[in-house]
Amino acid sequence: MKQQTPRNIEVQRKQELLNRIAPGLLTWYDKSRRSLPWREEPTPYRVWVSEIMLQQTRVEAVKPYFARFMERLPDIEALAEVDDDELLKLWEGLGYYSRARNLKAAAQQIVTEYGGEMPSDYRELLKLKGIGSYTAGAVSSIAFKQPNPAVDGNVLRVIARLLEDNSDISDQSVKKRVEDDLRPVMPKDRPGDFNQALMELGATVCLPNGAPKCSNCPWQEFCLVGLHGTWQQYPQKAAKKARTIEDKTILVIRTSRQVVLRKRPKKGLLAGLYEFPAMDKKASLEEVREWLKKQGVEAVRMEKLPESKHIFTHKEWHMTGYQVLVDELEPMGQDESLLFVETQEIEKNYPIPSAFAAYSAYLKIQTGIQKMKGTTL
Incomplete structure (x- = not known):
């Protein structure tokens, strides 16, 4: 202009x-x-x-x-x-x-x-x-x-x-x-x-x-x-470019004591933070089961979670989610990017971005802005 x-x-x-x-x-x-x-x-x-x-x-x-x-x-x-x-x-x-x-x-x-x-x-x-x-x-x-x-x-x-x-x-x-x-x-x-x-x-x-x-x-x-x-x-400002939309399926995979997290790469979007494993698509229940089998685990119980959306500067994540209960996590240990974390440790030690707030809530923990909303000064 x-x-x-x-x-x-x-x-x-x-x-x-x-x-x-x-x-x-x-x-x-x-x-x-x-x-x-x-x-x-x-x-x-x-x-x-x-x-x-x-x-x-x-x-x-x-x-x-x-x-x-x-x-x-x-x-x-x-x-x-x-x-x-x-x-x-x-x-x-x-x-x-x-x-x-x-x-x-x-x-x-x-x-x-x-x-x-x-x-x-x-x-x-x-x-x-x-x-x-x-x-x-x-x-x-x-x-x-x-x-x-x-x-x-x-x-x-x-x-x-x-x-x-x-x-x-x-x-x-x-x-x-x-x-x-x-x-x-x-x-x-x-x-x-x-x-x-x-x-x-x-x-x-x-x-x-x-x-x-x-x-x-x-x-x-x-x-x-x-x-x-x-x-x-006033003021006048050039229109922003349209954000790209990415579909994701968020998987809250857990046993009675532990939850699976993945640390994101050191560079790029949400660098160095922790997330739940995800599929880069809007996956059906059967597609999630197939994904789990490839990781070597089988779901004891699966629960469909609500859809959620998170807006970044240049992109939007349109998310659906599943909470997955499994008997053991050890077979997933072949993927070195995955961590098995005690549930109570997440709130204290593992930074999870607010993009996943709709899903971290199912762990009955508070992270980020959720925790701060209860803070008084």
């Missing part, structure tokens, strides 16, 4: 509007900001971990994960040394697991290259695994008081609406332009609060789904979509 300049607004008018955003925004933020654990104690490590967790994840879902993560891994050294399975277990249910692996890799970089201290310089932060311009801007501004913008989807939306800018916000050049536009208008004494206020405005007032709460907005006197009633047209 060809990049366009903001519609119905000339450069001078655009700058005039941007010059007006900070004072009222900060006053509103001081009165309206949510109390969040990483805001109340904004150390570099806590800001960094929280910002990575908040990518693609709602604030309320992150809170209990953040508290548990900080309790178990309170500093960069602990993160750098944690076992991969334990790290992924701490992350279980948050999704986008590469975020957790990148956190550990970056922590190891910090230990070896920066003496265990988080670098404060924006350009140095960008050298760390998994840190892009948004996270570098957030950490450097919030934890180190440096005037660097942190532009995420919330910020792109509120600025597009403020200016009635019809540019495609999925275009990286548009993000870079917004960063350049915001840098000179950031208050030098409160850059972190300015960035957080923009994000807060997008999260609580200038909403992504549904009508914005314009009566609560500190910019209501000059925001162009508010004045013109055109919020539904």
Whole structure:
């Protein structure tokens, strides 16, 4: 898509509007900001971990994960040394697991290259695994008081609406332009609060789904979509490609004490996590029986489980499932990718992604987000 300049607004008018955003925004933020654990104690490590967790994840879902993560891994050294399975277990249910692996890799970089201290310089932060311009801007501004913008989807939306800018916000050049536009208008004494206020405005007032709460907005006197009633047209974003659909049959194979798990490959989707054995098709009862025979086992009892769907960024899994009771698992031991795990050990030691939540529930265990839903702060 060809990049366009903001519609119905000339450069001078655009700058005039941007010059007006900070004072009222900060006053509103001081009165309206949510109390969040990483805001109340904004150390570099806590800001960094929280910002990575908040990518693609709602604030309320992150809170209990953040508290548990900080309790178990309170500093960069602990993160750098944690076992991969334990790290992924701490992350279980948050999704986008590469975020957790990148956190550990970056922590190891910090230990070896920066003496265990988080670098404060924006350009140095960008050298760390998994840190892009948004996270570098957030950490450097919030934890180190440096005037660097942190532009995420919330910020792109509120600025597009403020200016009635019809540019495609999925275009990286548009993000870079917004960063350049915001840098000179950031208050030098409160850059972190300015960035957080923009994000807060997008999260609580200038909403992504549904009508914005314009009566609560500190910019209501000059925001162009508010004045013109055109919020539904902004922001503009190129349509995503259709996701591919994959059919799977999930097999919860168990004895009275043990369950069969498989560890996924070290690279690719859900890398390094544990799953139930699966067939890459929607299988009938007889097809499952044949599959089991090839593994050397025979079902004592089989139960059809409900269908489930899980959506990833670029694909969807359409799943059906069977719970299979067998007398013994030893014949399946010829497949070295399979593990026979005590049921009670799964909840404690084996990270199973939320994609399989509909089936792990039949083991009467809680994993990931299921467990966190019962957590109070």
